[in-house]
Amino acid sequence: MTSESQESIKVWDVVVRFCHWSLVVFFSLCYLTGDELDVVHAYLGYGILILLGVRVIWGLIGTKYARFSEFIYGWGRVREYVNGLVIGRPQAYLGHNPVGGWMVVLLLLFVLLTCWTGLEAYGQQGYGPFSQQSSVAADADESGENDHANELWSELHEVLADITLFLVFVHIVGVIVSSLLHRENLVRAMWTGYKVKPEDDAPSA
Secondary structure, eight states, rough: OGGGOOOEEEEOOOHHHHHHHHHHHHHHHHHTTTTTTTTHHHHHHHHHHHHHHHHHHHHHHGGGGSSHHHHHHOOHHHHHHHHHHHHOOOOSSSSSOOHHHHHHHHHHHHHHHHHHHHHHHHTTTTTTTTOOOHHHHHHHHHTHHHHHHHHHHHHHHHHHHHHHHHHHHHEEEEEHHHHHHHHHHHHHHHOOOOEEEOTTTOOOO
């Protein structure tokens, strides 16, 4: 008979899982197509913005473990979790742990900033929602301002994309470490939506 500590619980709903894995695919393709396929890169960026919008809205009105209020913890809880992590005995959480929750926020923020700077760079080329009016763009192009602005936004876009990629790697390492310490497969949990309820499940934020 299955004990309460082994109870399988639906944690990640279909919206969370769809947004998560779609962002993985879209960001990966965006990063790989950035220097060669401008149109494909741009439309993938639009797709990411839509996914971000859905995730943010769902983070406000969605199911329990999808809501930001459920996994954005104060500094005291974060410090407590990190201290447990250092000694190899971190508090188990059914949803995102305090560090993982803030990593989600950081990733969403930097993906958004990357998209914004990409739209600005695309707009300097005369495309997208930030494209300038034809007369203004023509005057800027003649004076060389367009090239300078385009280069600035493009470089900023690339820097933010690299920072986001670094955060993704940190996130992956965190998932691996947490999976090992808590003896659970977090990747599978994000795929199926189900997690095993821990005995010391922490209270909500």
